[in-house]
Amino acid sequence: MKQIPFHKAYITDEEVNLVVDTIKSGWLTMGPKTIEFEERFRDYIFKDENKKGYAVSCNSCTSALHLALKAIGLKSGDEVIVPTNTFIATAEVVTYFGAKPVLCDIKEDTHNIDVSKIEDLITEKTKVIIPVHFGGQPCDMDEILDIAKKYNIFVIEDAAHALPSKYKGKMIGTIGDITCFSFYATKTLATGEGGMATTFNEEYAKMMKVNRLHGISRDAWDRYTLKGSWYYEVIDNGFKYNTTDINSALGLAQLKKAEWMRKKREEIAQKYTSAFIRTKVTPPIIKSDRETSWHLYVIKVNNRDELFEKLRENGIGTSVHFIPVHKHPYYKKTYGYKNGDYPVANYVYEKSLSLPIYPSLNDDEVDYIIDRVLKYAK
Numbered sequence: 001m002k003q004i005p006f007h008k009a010y011i012t013d014e015e016v017n018l019v020v021d022t023i024k025s026g027w028l029t030m031g032p033k034t035i036e037f038e039e040r041f042r043d044y045i046f047k048d049e050n051k052k053g054y055a056v057s058c059n060s061c062t063s064a065l066h067l068a069l070k071a072i073g074l075k076s077g078d079e080v081i082v083p084t085n086t087f088i089a090t091a092e093v094v095t096y097f098g099a100k101p102v103l104c105d106i107k108e109d110t111h112n113i114d115v116s117k118i119e120d121l122i123t124e125k126t127k128v129i130i131p132v133h134f135g136g137q138p139c140d141m142d143e144i145l146d147i148a149k150k151y152n153i154f155v156i157e158d159a160a161h162a163l164p165s166k167y168k169g170k171m172i173g174t175i176g177d178i179t180c181f182s183f184y185a186t187k188t189l190a191t192g193e194g195g196m197a198t199t200f201n202e203e204y205a206k207m208m209k210v211n212r213l214h215g216i217s218r219d220a221w222d223r224y225t226l227k228g229s230w231y232y233e234v235i236d237n238g239f240k241y242n243t244t245d246i247n248s249a250l251g252l253a254q255l256k257k258a259e260w261m262r263k264k265r266e267e268i269a270q271k272y273t274s275a276f277i278r279t280k281v282t283p284p285i286i287k288s289d290r291e292t293s294w295h296l297y298v299i300k301v302n303n304r305d306e307l308f309e310k311l312r313e314n315g316i317g318t319s320v321h322f323i324p325v326h327k328h329p330y331y332k333k334t335y336g337y338k339n340g341d342y343p344v345a346n347y348v349y350e351k352s353l354s355l356p357i358y359p360s361l362n363d364d365e366v367d368y369i370i371d372r373v374l375k376y377a378k
């Protein structure tokens with residue numbers, strides 16, 4: 001029997017050598033490698049833009065979202081619209097401010113926020129919409145930007161899954177006010193833990209840079225080098241959210257492969273979809289005007305829990321994305337959400353199963369997964 005984990009990061013000698021060189025350099029925390037990673041990431045995201053963009057690295061997508069919400073001035077009592085089908089981080093960061101995550105239902109086809117339901121949720125307290133590009137497929141950004149403009153609210157994109165993804169030819173990272181990426185171990189660019197915020201707004205970029213390192217007024221990371229100075233001033237109540245040069249070394253090596261790794265995942269997705277079409281298994285639907293990173297490949301079946309168990313017995317790791325936010329005890333207790341709220345998200349949650357999709361998955365393994373899914377799906 002094969003043993004196929006749900007995820008395996010694609011790590012080559014390039015990553016290993018760069019990390020070893022970094023460790024041997026004696027500089028372990030944020031420093032030259034982090035600055036280089038930020039610059040390369042910025043160049044990659046904004047390569048087709050004719051305006052200057054900014055990239056700010058930090059230690060997770062959660063911290064990037066926190067920094068972004070602080071940069072746009074979120075305050076206690078404000079409301080933020082978040083899809084209920086997301087990882088808890090998207091809603092949790094809103095609570096850091098004493099603001100309220102206002103949940104929105106999703107579309108059955110894409111599992112992304114249902115834009116037709118957003119306007120009903122807007123009140124005079126609404127400050128931000130956080131669209132989540134589920135599995136890597138971009139949300140309906142034109143409609144979201146139109147609503148944001150009409151009501152004068154900010155758009156902060158949760159692009160934890162969306163590197164690299166495109167909406168109508170534009171890279172995700174170049175659309176909303178600020179976009180936040182994740183480099184968590186299972187993500188399409190993996191540094192173990194890590195995150196990045198991108199924006200065209202210089203002020204936001206400056207604020208996020210200051211606040212990722214205790215609110216210190218200038219690039220304090222080099223205060224222990226010969227060119228640095230011991231003096232600094234704290235100008236804001238910041239956080240300890242910087243990444244390290246060890247993580248950034250991984251990021252530099254991974255970034256070079258980002259397009260190639262997407263292509264490999266796309267090939268796997270195409271194989272899965274051609275096998276599942278017109279069977280009991282509903283494959284994911286990608287809209288024709290967008291490109292997904294293929295971070296996730298989520299099927300829908302009638303016997304999700306049974307299929308999960310059968311695949312596990314057959315050595316295949318799978319997962320579920322996501323338990324909707326409104327079903328978690330803390331959110332029910334604090335905001336009065338109920339299990340039965342958000343019928344589409346509930347339906348999707350009951351049926352969804354995420355299959356392995358990563359560059360090192362070989363043809364035999366993909367065939368084996370297809371065979372077992374078709375054998376046990378109902």
Ligand SMILES: Cc1ncc(COP(=O)(O)O)c(C=O)c1O
Pocket residue numbers: 059060061062063086087089090132158160161181182183184194195
């Ligand atoms: C949609 C979404 N947003 C945010 C996050 C948080 O990312 P990180 O672990 O880098 O903080 C995740 C992580 O799984 C996620 O899936």
